[in-house]
Amino acid sequence: MYEELKACWSELTAPGQLFEIETLEVRGSPMRVYKHAPASLRDIWMGTAAYADREYLVYQNERYSYARCHQLTASIAHWLSAQGVQPGDRVAIAMRNYPEWMLAYWAVVSMGAVVVGMNAWWVTREMQFALKDSAPKVLIADRERVAQFQEIREEFPQMKVVGVRLEGDLPEGVVDWAELADSAPDMPEVTIDPDADACIFYTSGTTGTPKGAQLTHRGCVCNLMNIGFGQALQRDALTRAGLKSKGLLAPEQVNIALVATPLFHVTGNNCVAQGIAATGGKLIHMYKWDAGEALRIVEEEKVTTFSAVPMMSREMMAHPDFATRDTSSLKSMGGGGAAVQPDLTRKMHENMKNAAPGAGYGMTETCGIISTLSGVYLVDRPTSVGRAMPTFEAKCVDGQGNTVATGETGELWVRGACVIKGYLNRDDATAETITDGWLHTGDVAYMDEDQFIHLVDRAKEMVLRGGENVYCAEVESAIFADDAVAECVVFGVEDERLGEEVAAAIYPKPGAGVDVDQLRKDLREKLASYKIPRFIWLVDAPLPRNANGKFVKREVRDALSLADAL
Numbered sequence: 001m002y003e004e005l006k007a008c009w010s011e012l013t014a015p016g017q018l019f020e021i022e023t024l025e026v027r028g029s030p031m032r033v034y035k036h037a038p039a040s041l042r043d044i045w046m047g048t049a050a051y052a053d054r055e056y057l058v059y060q061n062e063r064y065s066y067a068r069c070h071q072l073t074a075s076i077a078h079w080l081s082a083q084g085v086q087p088g089d090r091v092a093i094a095m096r097n098y099p100e101w102m103l104a105y106w107a108v109v110s111m112g113a114v115v116v117g118m119n120a121w122w123v124t125r126e127m128q129f130a131l132k133d134s135a136p137k138v139l140i141a142d143r144e145r146v147a148q149f150q151e152i153r154e155e156f157p158q159m160k161v162v163g164v165r166l167e168g169d170l171p172e173g174v175v176d177w178a179e180l181a182d183s184a185p186d187m188p189e190v191t192i193d194p195d196a197d198a199c200i201f202y203t204s205g206t207t208g209t210p211k212g213a214q215l216t217h218r219g220c221v222c223n224l225m226n227i228g229f230g231q232a233l234q235r236d237a238l239t240r241a242g243l244k245s246k247g248l249l250a251p252e253q254v255n256i257a258l259v260a261t262p263l264f265h266v267t268g269n270n271c272v273a274q275g276i277a278a279t280g281g282k283l284i285h286m287y288k289w290d291a292g293e294a295l296r297i298v299e300e301e302k303v304t305t306f307s308a309v310p311m312m313s314r315e316m317m318a319h320p321d322f323a324t325r326d327t328s329s330l331k332s333m334g335g336g337g338a339a340v341q342p343d344l345t346r347k348m349h350e351n352m353k354n355a356a357p358g359a360g361y362g363m364t365e366t367c368g369i370i371s372t373l374s375g376v377y378l379v380d381r382p383t384s385v386g387r388a389m390p391t392f393e394a395k396c397v398d399g400q401g402n403t404v405a406t407g408e409t410g411e412l413w414v415r416g417a418c419v420i421k422g423y424l425n426r427d428d429a430t431a432e433t434i435t436d437g438w439l440h441t442g443d444v445a446y447m448d449e450d451q452f453i454h455l456v457d458r459a460k461e462m463v464l465r466g467g468e469n470v471y472c473a474e475v476e477s478a479i480f481a482d483d484a485v486a487e488c489v490v491f492g493v494e495d496e497r498l499g500e501e502v503a504a505a506i507y508p509k510p511g512a513g514v515d516v517d518q519l520r521k522d523l524r525e526k527l528a529s530y531k532i533p534r535f536i537w538l539v540d541a542p543l544p545r546n547a548n549g550k551f552v553k554r555e556v557r558d559a560l561s562l563a564d565a566l
Contacts, residue, residue: 029437087112212424223368247356334358
């Protein structure tokens, strides 16, 4: 089936085909791009007018058709233009995953302005930093974020503020969202340079201040086409190989996606929300993540696609309601933003009636995915995330930037259309991260003989124990094989003799017990002795996560005492 995959790859990217590749020089470096890609996200959004009668956004009891959303985005853009927002100016969005998030997003990028995605989990100080760093003309925020902004209002006297779902009296100096929605539906006519900024998303900032990644229209559009290419490749290769596989939508079927991750990250916005719009699908928002609520929505709305961080898929299948809820509508289920452990791939494959397991690998700095793998290919190679998409060159390098041999580990570097322009106001950070167009991903990986990427760990999360590299992701995957484990993170702690020792925090499934001695015995059958955690904590509460659902290892480590370890 891999020969068929290679043949279909070549055919789909051949001259004259939709996914034909050409190389351009952009910002002084060669860049692989789709020759027939739309020029901007404006073109993507305008194209969705063809789906006028279909539902696009659903939130609780609220439902918005594409026709209504086009009317609203035109009104929002008209209002913003009347306030002096011009192409290249910035508009910040700070709110939960309400429908207004996507409406504001499409309005801003379609008028040639730049969205600043504000992390809704930020404290006031972090909001203050990002607003000063990005200098938006307008802030569109929900009730909680408006309240935060009011604490620092005097520092931004010229900034216009729009309030969404305020549920009470209108704060002084805040414009109600209704004023935007009621404005004339007149979308400004603009021509947008493909390499203009479309959006600024801030990195998590686990060390130092967050960095504003500048995502371009070209990068975002090529990401959408990469996703489409991955789906077409899988479909065509399976057909050619004569294989039947779960996970394929019928030609007449509308794709319905549940958005479980924040829209201020590329996973939720670029990979789910934009992709659904581009194909005329339906997008369902949640107030906050809850596995039981997600299962209810899947059953009642006949959700076809669920893509989030892997832990969310794990929680859905572990939830008591999983056995009684109808999840047969799901065609794909998987994750990105973190490694999908092989045991999770197996469980999805075995427990989901019609859904194919999927793994997507990407970064904020690549506007979305770098690679993707699903269905029988992922089941066959559960440690892989697939080949880099056609718009990328990819290589693994050593500490001096030299390409390593096939099968050898090194830092993964990628170059192509989806790599960000740089970090806003941070030339130093841009220079450290991008060399001659090559993005240093910070991920340790190797590439096999078929150019499939296998992620080993984050370079900065690797534990160096007595000169031996211990990859946390490998140890976590081994621990997750214990069915009593609900959550787990592995990290390093300082050790005078060895430099670092391996440690693990485990949250058992409710009602289940983890026998630490037996766990270590089982791990010795799978891992070298130096990889076995010397320190293990069994915690009685779920592990802390960031806004995108990833575990915050630093916070876990700082909250634990070695004296309490087992």
